[in-house]
Each structure stands twice: as C-alpha cells, then as structure tokens.
Amino acid sequence: MANSIQFLHLGLGAFHRAHQAVFIKQNIASVSMRKADVADALSAQGNKFEVIARDGSGETTTLVESIKEALFYPRDIARITEIAKSPDLKAITLTVTEKAYKNGGDDGVPARIAFLLAERFKAGAPGIAIISCDNVPSNSQFLRGLVLEVVAANGDSELLQWINKNIRFPNSMIDRIVPAMTSAAITTEPFNQWVIENDPISELFQGTGVEFVPDVKPYELAKIRLFNGVHSTLAYICEVEGIEFVANAITHPAIAQFIKALQETEMVPSITDTGGIDLISYATTIRKRISNPTLRHRAHQIAMDGSQKMQQRIFDGANDLAKLGRPAPLHIAAVAIWVHFLATNSEIDDPLADKLTPLAKSADALEAVVKTLSLEDFTRKLNPSYFEAVAKDLATIRKSSVLELLSNKIAAL
Ligand code: CS2
Numbered sequence: 001m002a003n004s005i006q007f008l009h010l011g012l013g014a015f016h017r018a019h020q021a022v023f024i025k026q027n028i029a030s031v032s033m034r035k036a037d038v039a040d041a042l043s044a045q046g047n048k049f050e051v052i053a054r055d056g057s058g059e060t061t062t063l064v065e066s067i068k069e070a071l072f073y074p075r076d077i078a079r080i081t082e083i084a085k086s087p088d089l090k091a092i093t094l095t096v097t098e099k100a101y102k103n104g105g106d107d108g109v110p111a112r113i114a115f116l117l118a119e120r121f122k123a124g125a126p127g128i129a130i131i132s133c134d135n136v137p138s139n140s141q142f143l144r145g146l147v148l149e150v151v152a153a154n155g156d157s158e159l160l161q162w163i164n165k166n167i168r169f170p171n172s173m174i175d176r177i178v179p180a181m182t183s184a185a186i187t188t189e190p191f192n193q194w195v196i197e198n199d200p201i202s203e204l205f206q207g208t209g210v211e212f213v214p215d216v217k218p219y220e221l222a223k224i225r226l227f228n229g230v231h232s233t234l235a236y237i238c239e240v241e242g243i244e245f246v247a248n249a250i251t252h253p254a255i256a257q258f259i260k261a262l263q264e265t266e267m268v269p270s271i272t273d274t275g276g277i278d279l280i281s282y283a284t285t286i287r288k289r290i291s292n293p294t295l296r297h298r299a300h301q302i303a304m305d306g307s308q309k310m311q312q313r314i315f316d317g318a319n320d321l322a323k324l325g326r327p328a329p330l331h332i333a334a335v336a337i338w339v340h341f342l343a344t345n346s347e348i349d350d351p352l353a354d355k356l357t358p359l360a361k362s363a364d365a366l367e368a369v370v371k372t373l374s375l376e377d378f379t380r381k382l383n384p385s386y387f388e389a390v391a392k393d394l395a396t397i398r399k400s401s402v403l404e405l406l407s408n409k410i411a412a413l
Helices: 014-018 036-044 077-085 098-102 109-123 139-153 157-166 200-205 217-241 246-250 253-270 279-290 299-303 306-323 329-344 353-360 365-373 384-399 402-411
Strands: 007-010 028-032 049-055 058-064 067-072 091-094 129-132 172-175 186-188 193-197 211-213
Touching: 007 077, 007 109, 014 049, 014 186, 028 036, 028 077, 036 067, 067 077, 077 109, 091 109, 098 109, 098 139, 098 306, 109 139, 109 157, 129 139, 129 200, 139 157, 172 217, 193 200, 217 246, 217 253, 217 279, 217 299, 217 306, 217 329, 217 402, 246 253, 246 279, 246 299, 253 279, 253 306, 253 329, 253 402, 306 329, 306 384, 329 353, 329 365, 329 384, 329 402, 353 365, 365 384, 384 402
Parallel strands: 007 028, 007 091, 028 067, 049 186, 091 129, 193 211
Antiparallel strands: 049 058, 172 193
C-alpha cells in the first residue's frame, strides 16, 4: 500500500532536499516541476540521499529518508491529484524560484495550485497550509493572491470562498546555503533555519528546530537584504571580475570591506522594524557563512534571474533609505555593477535577458541606466532619483573597473 503522505512539495531541487526534507519528520511526496529525470533519479535511489554539512572545522553526514515518493508534474498528475485530495495531507510546500510565481499560464505554479485545491474541494477534504519556501517578499501571501486571481478568473466563486475559509498561507523565511548538486549527495553548510508565521501546522514541527513567530516580516527583510542582497552583489562582482566562487570574493580585502560597509551602513539602517533581531551580529554571521571555504558555490548560479531578485534584494532597501533621507552610495554601486554585468556577460541566465541586455549596452551610461531600470516588467522599481548616481558609477566601471569603483566607494565613506 502506498505511504500516507502529509506533505506535498513542489520543486525537487537541492535546496528542498537539504532544507525542508531535513526539517520535516513526516512523509513527503516531492514533485519535480521541470524535469522528469530529476524525479526518476531520486526514485532509483529509493528516495534516500545523504546531506553533507561542511565548514572549515569538519563535516557531518545525515541520511535523509523523509521523501517517500518522487514525482513529475504533469506526467504523474493522477498520483499528485490523489495526494492533494487525501485527508492525510497537511501542507503543500514550494521551492520553485522567484520567476515561477510570475508564470500566469495554465502550466504556471498558481494555476497548478488552483487546480489541486479545486480537486481537494470537490473531494470534501479538510483545509491545509500552503507554505512558500522561496526568497520572495511575503512569499505565501503573495502566492495566495495569485492563486485567488486564477480561481476568480475561472469564475469559480464557491472554490474562492472555500479557499478563503480553509486554506492557510503562512509566510516563511528559509535559510541554508545549498550549491547546485554535482553528485547524488548534497553538500551544504551546518546552518539551517526555517521561520514560519504562527499556524496550526506547528504541531507537526515540535522538536525540529523550525521557529514559529507572529510576524515573519523582520526575518524576511533581514534575510533577503543582508544575505541575499549581499549574495547577488557578490555574484555580479565575481561575474565581471572573473571570480568563480563567491567565497573567494568575500575574502578579497577590498570586496570584503565593501560588503561589510554595504551591510552595516546601509542595509541595516534600511530595516526600521528589526523585530528584536541584532542585525549587526546577524550580518557578521552571514559574511562568515558566505566565506565558508568548503562550499564551492558558483557566482554564476547566484547571478541567475537577477531581474527577479534585484528588486527585493537591492532596490527595496535603496528606496527605503531614500524615504529615510539617508544616502545609499553602496546600493547604487551594486545596481551599477548589475547593469554592467547585463551589458558584458555572454552567458546571462535570466527570463528578461533579451530585453535587458540591449538596453544595458547603450553607449551613453545614463541612457543605459534609465532604459534598463525603467523596464515595465519590474513590479517594484528603483527610485528614479538614483538614476544619475548609478550612471556615474557605471561610467567609472566602463572607464576603469569594478574593483576601482569599490575602492573609490570605500575611500569616500
Ligand atoms: C542565493 C540563495 O541563488 C541565490 O539567489 O542567494 O539561493 C541563497 O543561497 C539562499 O537563499 C541562502 O539561504
């Protein structure tokens, strides 16, 4: 007989295996949304795998056995639907990356969730939690809005009401560095964090280390800005300077000084509601984690999909500083480096690359900045009052180099 499944997970990548699959003690059915061979390879190894956590002081290996089924959507839609309808199911979790939320088509994530919920509603099964584990602002609530839009567009008002009443979308903050897998085992760092907004699902997480809090917002802002904002900035510096791994950049003296100042003098003050988190020590821990010499985390992987990441990681913080009347010269540099990357890198992996690259290549630096950053696809834009300063930094990079720009910025602090 098939296992009873309590968690249905969408997005069967390395991050899921080293994060949710480690925290969750119940049975998970994990669904690959992109490639059948990912699911089939995991099934072939009995759905078990090892997670190796490493830092400079040693390593520990954990055998993870929580995943009971590895499936492919749409091939295994019959089984996935059966799980979605089951009264045993307690939650759907997701790691689908930033861009997947924006796919409004029938094969998009919001439409697929709407479909599964419609099946659950028809089957008369009780409510569940839907928990996004992506680095997206108000992630689960954002998904909720998208799912309700699909249901409303289909004119299904009964389903809409049922979702409103029975389906909970607690936001969550997730954090663990998990470079793309290069073998059957997954390499990661010892640190592992999952903070979820208070929800009845907490019963299933007792003793697991998952934290439940009334408001995830301060955790989310701290993580997306102080960690992911730094990660993206480092990734673009690396890509332009030809550095393969981010750990090698953050230990370079000028880059290290720039990143510390970016966090301490701009990112920390951009967050006014800290939720009691000591942001300076949080930032220090993050720099140490990113410098972990044993994680071969490629800048190229982190540089992916910048158009979907820069808004929440860099633009929002810069905009908040403008509102506070505080300068943001280091955020401005980060944006200029990204625009330069868009213009000069030959292997950009970004859904908007075809639109962005020609704009970023404009001969005039101001034109390049204004056109690139005014793209209508950005839902949250950088405050245009920054455009001239970004153009000035871009001109410096074009004339000399990114490292020269960073040294100038540090000297001016
Ligand atoms: C990274 C994240 O690839 C990226 O965009 O910034 O995957 C990062 O490693 C995780 O969010 C760390 O928790």
